[in-house]
Amino acid sequence: MTDLKVKLCGVELKNPVIPASGTFGFGREFNELYDISVLGAVATKGLTLESRLGNGTPRIAESRGVILNAVGLQNPGVERFIKEDLAFLRAKTRVIANVAGSEVGDYEKICARLDGLVDFVELNISCPNVKCGGMALGIKPENVENVTRVAKNALKATPLIVKLSPNVESIAANARAAERGGADCISLVNTFTGMAIDIERRRPVLANNTGGVSGAGIKPIAVRMVYEASHAVAIPVVGMGGITCAEDAIEFMMAGATAVQVGTQNFTDALACPKIIEGLAAWCVSHGVERISDLVGTVKMN
Secondary structure (H helix, E strand, C coil): CCCCEECCCCEEEEEEEECCCCCCCCCCCHHHCCCCHHHCCCCCCEEEECEEEECCCCEEEEECCCCECCCCCCECHHHHHHHHHHHHHHHCCEEEEEECCCCHHHHHHHHHCCCCCCCCEEEEEECCCCCHHHHHHHHHHHHHHHHHHHHHHHHCCCEEEECCCCCCCCCCHHHHHHCCCCEEEEEEECEEEECCEEECEEEECCCCCCEECCCHHHHHHHHHHHHHHHHCCCCCEEECCCCCHHHHHHHHHHHHHCCCCCCHHHHHHHHHHHHHHHHHHHHHCCCCCCCCHHHHHCCCCC
């Protein structure tokens, strides 16, 4: 039997499969379909200091091979999360609290509030569909380094994951900036910025005009970026972007990811994550892999 356990920043996960932020809520609805304790961890809906209603509708649109979203970080706020959802999640699996802010000070405050309460904090500095400083913070290396350092200084007991935007000049440069700022881990890629047009109305489909592009169509770009980022830093990487099956997850791990996050596929198939976990075990058995962690970074370039 293959050992599916991986260690991320010294924290053991029972397997490397994590539902991505914004695609899994806080787990309760999915737990009605299967026991989410089978998951390596859960990345929460993006949390802000105060509750947010998000953007106007329509804010989800389909396109060929991808979806676009401009939800705008609708969430109940960190205090309500702590009160209503945290205990439920902690009883099930490891908890990655994805956090966002309008300015650097917001990140400091929310990290301080969550310190010691969750297994990881994932710093969302790269959300492309909210009208705040998040996008700008995620683009320039100097800004990535600064907000990472502020967040890390607010965390005394909880490892910090920095979620990187793909909408940058050099993913390697931004990965190194996060590492310099004190990140314990990086995750990538967040969504690309895109637009879909209703040709009958001659208007963008999304009320926000643009949104984040995710889904199977972005996977080859995401794999390339994970490879580049993982070879630019010494800290672990969590890979994501278009994962639909176990074979996709293995690609990311071979490219350098210690663990993976599954996002859009949760909308297509609510049982995607447990199926991927089962598929990973089956693939490893059929290929004589005793520990899935042995796959990390094993791609041999031509």
